[in-house]
Amino acid sequence: MRGSSLRLIVALGIASTLAAVLLYSTVLGGAVQVTRVSELARKGDASTQVVRLAAAVITDGDDSITATGERRFVIADTRDHSLRYTVIYRGSIPDNFAVGRDVIVDGRLEGGVFHAKTDSLSTKCPSKYASSPPEGL
């Protein structure tokens, strides 16, 4: 095989990876858009799609857990705490889940209540290591 045709294979390989990565992340749903509570509220009950919601925790619902493991807690828009929804959630609770934290949770609005997907709750602290945030820097 000539060096040039091998070079062609290499170039094609790189180009197709680039294309796959770009396509997958932008079009094919590899990345999910994050919705604010205010945006969800604007759509209201017209919104039936599953969304990834970024919100602030108002109550942690530690005393609300039912026999089936459901927990009800209240979240609000991160900027406007008067825009609130109750979340029904099952699954694991991240370590630093607490009142006042920013969280991300997947789910769907049904009858004014946010039904979250199991295990989809995560706190917005970007990392398990970055728990000492670079404040003031």
Added chain:
Amino acid sequence: MIPAALLLIALVGVAVIAIGAPFLRPSTALDVGTEEEQARRELLERRDATLAALQELEQDRAAGRLTQADFEQERLALRAEAVALLRQLDEREDAV
């Protein structure tokens, strides 16, 4: 405060002496080798790599990883390469 400052001055002093000391000696040129040496070094590296490849090829055949035909073909190619390298090395040595 004062002892800390003194300690710091001492540190700086030691550092300055350490990096200044080489300049007390007479200047000498760095031995970086000549272009000729470098060219020879590269040829020697290639020669050793080729000889090692021949050795490895023998092992591969002994271990049954290669067919006899593949072995013969590769050995001829490597030998030719080794011979060419040795010739080049000889020519350079003669030129010296």
Added chain:
Amino acid sequence: MDLIGRGSLLLAFGLAVYATAAGWMAGRRRDRRLLESGRRALLAAFAAVVVASAVFMWAIQTHDYRFLVVWRSSSDTVPQPYLTSSFWTTQQGSLLLWLLVLTGLSALVTWQNRRRNHDLMPWVVAILGAACAFFAFTICFIASPFESVGAVVPTAGRGMVASLQNPYNMIHPPMLYLGYVGFTVPFAFAMSALLAGRADERWIQLTRRWTLVPWLALGLGMLLGAKWAYEEIGWGGFWGWDPVENAALIPWLTGTAFLHSVIVQEKKGMLRVWNVSLVALTYVLCITGTFFTRSGFTSSIHTFARSSIGWWFVAWIGIAAAFAIVVISRNAHRLKSPHRIESPVSREATFLFNNLLFVALAFAVLWGILFPPLSEAVGGHKIQTSTPYYNFFAVAIGLPLLMLMGIGPVIAWRRASTRGVIQAFRWPFLSAAAGIGVLLLAGFGSSVPGAIALSLCLFVTVSILLEIARGAAARRRLAPGTSWPAATTQLVARNRRRYGGYVVHLAIVIGIVAIVGTSAYATVRQPVLEPGQSFKIGGYTLTFVRLTTERGPNWNSTNALIEVRRGGKLIDTVRPGKRSYTDAPESSQEVSIRPTWTGEDLYIAFNGAVRGTGVNLKVLVNPLVNLLWLAGLVLIAGFGIAIWPDARVAARVARRTDELARTAAP
């Protein structure tokens, strides 16, 4: 105190700048005195950073809250080993640790070469000096660990983050730093070889260990981080594709590619441009990784703007990349290879494909980090790339890589004939085919990628074992009467690097089996139990007895007392729980993990108390997960074999040097 700390850091900065200038001038003027002086400047810089680190450590140990960083990250009640580790839990402290490791490695490598390689060393001193100078600059002027808390000194510290009070925090960050920082050395040597006009393979031979060590450190660092996450976070997994994990993974992937492609250069003199580019890329990605973790860039582009240290890192990344591009492109003509790849069915080509896949995977992961902040900046919408995105590429690129791992060690150099391929691969291929049949019959078909991965693991294992067996058999033919173990030992000893590499391959296979086991075949349940209630999972019966409370030096915890039965017999009593810390506003999971000899874990996390007396648990049966930690041990073993000095290689190098000296003399 702070005067000594600040002063010695400034001194280190000045010395590093001086080393850069002296090294550069020594290279240009070929002046021995300048080189010697620059080398000593690096040694002195290391000494100065040791002094600064000692001061900082002293401040931590004596709870000296005049220092802002000490006040912010510890308290009188943080227990001992964790107090020491608060050295590196802050931005400032971890930068200091970085500088300590970097100046230490620089001092060591220039000391090692004080009488050798004088054509390369001036440039090495200059480049290492510049790297040290950058980090010393950030510590002196942007994020100083010696910043004062202000006029009023607090009497109590703010406490240490709960999840960092964990044994893994003692070892995981230093390990990662050793990895990140270590790649500076091969980078410096590669660039120096080009600057000195030395395009041969010497820089690779000189930095072989300097590449293996950071590679291992980065790999073990990630593994320790995985174990930490598994035991501490409580979601039952060990890898979350978190930007910080990815930041370490990306340079590790390109570093792995580099470890492979240098073999082709050493054996065949090929891929020279690619190798210097790859080592430069790995260095730049190490800095990029630490930039991601420090700047707030990954959470949002807006946080990034608020954290000024990020811009300095961007500047350094730009300088390093531009420097590498200029040096490589100006010397490209020297890097022309005497050979080219002749056939796509050859070991050279396999190495090349392996490299492309590693780099492609690194790029996919990198894009996963870059895409959300960039799209937010451009489109204004917040976007997240999450597990499905990464898993897709891990599977799509990982499976072919796994296959190449079985092919590469066996396929012939230059050009493999069809008959040769059949001869070499019939047994590995047949066992993989048989393996996939057995797996499907045994019900592992529930995950298609899982079943494919497991059968490929079998393919690789058989191909490696067969390779070793063939080698040992050949040795026994050469020396009849040698026993099998003796023949194998001789085989490995005669080519440590190759067979060490195979052991590392086996470690990777073991790790992949573990990853497949947990990600494709785990069982998860999240029951709510009242006292006395039981439930069954994967052959275990768990009975919740009651809630208990415990008290530690700086924490209180609520635990669930649980009896574990198997086959009706009580085999264990466990108490998973949740700790609240009295000196920090946080809590941490205390997961209960019960390993078995088959590698399976019964994993129980406490998800919260229910109405005072009940409990919400998360229970997983994770098959094969313990193989991952075993893989770490095998990895270290393979590394040990590969890095052990090889007498034959040393003899060859010595003979070459001899020959050179003999013919150079007039």
